[in-house]
Amino acid sequence: MFMNVGLGGLDTPDMITEYIRRGAEEFFAGFIPREWLEKYGWEVCPNRRPMGAPYNYSQAPVLREVVQTVHEHGGRINLAVNAHDNGSERLAMLHDQFNLFETMEPDGYIVADPALLFSMKAWGIERPIHLSTGVGCFNSESVRFFCDNFPIRRLIIPRKLTIREMRLMMDGLSDLDLEYEVMIIGYRCFFNDEDCHSVHSAARRNLCGDIITAPFKVTNHLPKNWKEIAERMRDKRTAELHEDSPLNRFRQEWQLPPPPPPPDFSIPPSTEGLDGELARIVFQTCGLCAIKPMRDIGIQVLKVPLRGDEGIKSRIITIVNTVMQHPNPTREMCMELINSPEFCRAKYNCYYHVPEA
Amino acid sequence: MELAIYFANYERLTEIDQALHAVDLTEIPGYLSVALFQLDPNLTDDVGNVTALKWMNPLMAQQGLDFTRLYFGQEFCQNLTPPPEEVEMAYYFSRQQGWQFTYVTGGYLAEPSLEVTRRNLEKLAELEPTAEVVFNDWGVFRMMRRDFPDFVPIMGRILNKQTRLNLFTETGDELPISRDSINLDFEELRRNQIEAYRDVNISNPDYLPHLHAWGVRGIDMDITPQGVERPEDGWNLQLGFYYPWGFIATARNCPTAGTLDLTRMFIVKDKSCGKPCRKYNCSPNLLQFDTPLVMRGPTLFVFHADYAAPYFNGQVKYERLIYQPYIPL
Incomplete structure (x- = not known):
């Protein structure tokens, strides 16, 4: 099992070297060149991180240096071009980007749009493909659909599958030579990534923020008459x-009968360890307890997304690496690393349902 | 143009007369209207029902349209996929009406749900081997091509990744645009973004021939404020639009399920859902948006407002309107 860490525009070669020292083995990053920004701005984004400069590299020499740094230290790096839908007008610019990327020799591409996959084929790009969560492969048949058509090396498993459902899907693909990657901490969208047709923007709170800060109301259905x-x-x-x-x-x-109250997902205040709400701000959602059961079913890669969150990246890489390297990590050990009992007690902060945890 | 009517389950289908019964809510005094609808986002579905009929009935009268096709099935929640016997009853209902039948399959199905869908497709193949099927999952599509090659495939709105523009809803509003490091004039940037959102991947010349070769007959979309750029030849695909409910986003975690088990608000579990959505609904109050938004089960829907007008006055060319009397969940 190894760790794949997201890089943003503020991650320098020195910082990347430090991430590798702390246990990161693989990276992914996005790129938006100046000419794209000057036409489409950030919101029409080739890689689902349209929130401004910290989330993407935008200068080719910098990206080239990043790729070289990773390779010089024995790591791997994949480039994310995983917008869900790329209209035909954008293809010329995307083709230019791929021509540039090919000169940098990344280890693969993360892609979500089946139409773009066909264009990449037409452009002669043969580098391995990682199927983004944005593709939405929830079952073995859908993975096979893409393997029938493209050189797929890895499936990035959607966040909203249970560990049992992952195992069933992987069992159905045992004849294929595929790697499996899961998100493990941070960035668990409220809606399914692949099913969200909203637009992120740094200019306002995003839809997921609107949802989790809104007051909820529960109401009985109206009687039929x-x-x-x-x-x-x-x-x-x-x-x-x-x-x-x-x-x-x-x-x-x-x-009558009155419906139940709306879900209350606040975290009670406590003086024990890190304040629960603060832990939620730092870690967002946590899947540390799921690492062992995922390793047991054959997941090889843990994704630590955190593009744009360079301030907490080193600490989180260390925490994930500690659990990943341990032969038998327990829930108690994970809780100790997070150091916020109230955060961990509220199971809705978990990334995945781990029945034994 | 063809007019279809869409129901997600058989119970709702049996209430079709009630669903199509028009009531003019503007004639009810405000103090009584509040007694019925009490400004509750959960009742937007019911208000939307009568509001949409005010658009639909003149359209049907002016163009001499009537329903000729039943859409039936569950797109958004795997726990609510109808059983084979309901598919059969709905199929016979459509035949009794003299309508065509389209079975709508769900989006992004986990392995066990794929098997449930297979059973429904087997039942449908017994009833009508050349039936039309909307696919919303590439695995379902692969299974159809291999095991049910005579079905007519329509690409569903879940696989069609058009941006729904929900943050701004009306293109006349100021878009939330980040100007970080960008020099381009705001209006031009805004125009470029809207044009980009109108342009969908179906227009990709490396992709479209494969859809044709795979036998995809049509594509279903949601109405969006920015509209869709469709070429003269219409991609040689039949184009359908859902009205009045468009979906913005959906999940497998669910606030309504979260009323029984809080973790389900955010997390997917193996244990079966208690389906509290059959009795009540849990929706956020999103008052900051001009257009009504409502969450039904795990899915956020938008009620199409004035920007739907071009789809009623002939400005937009398309072949099928899929009318949803209620949110299809």
């Missing part, structure tokens, strides 16, 4: 204000 009641309200307004009116009986039927 609601249109009949609505028509009575139109035709017999005053009569509906009495205790024995159809409207009043309708409301009583509708409200």
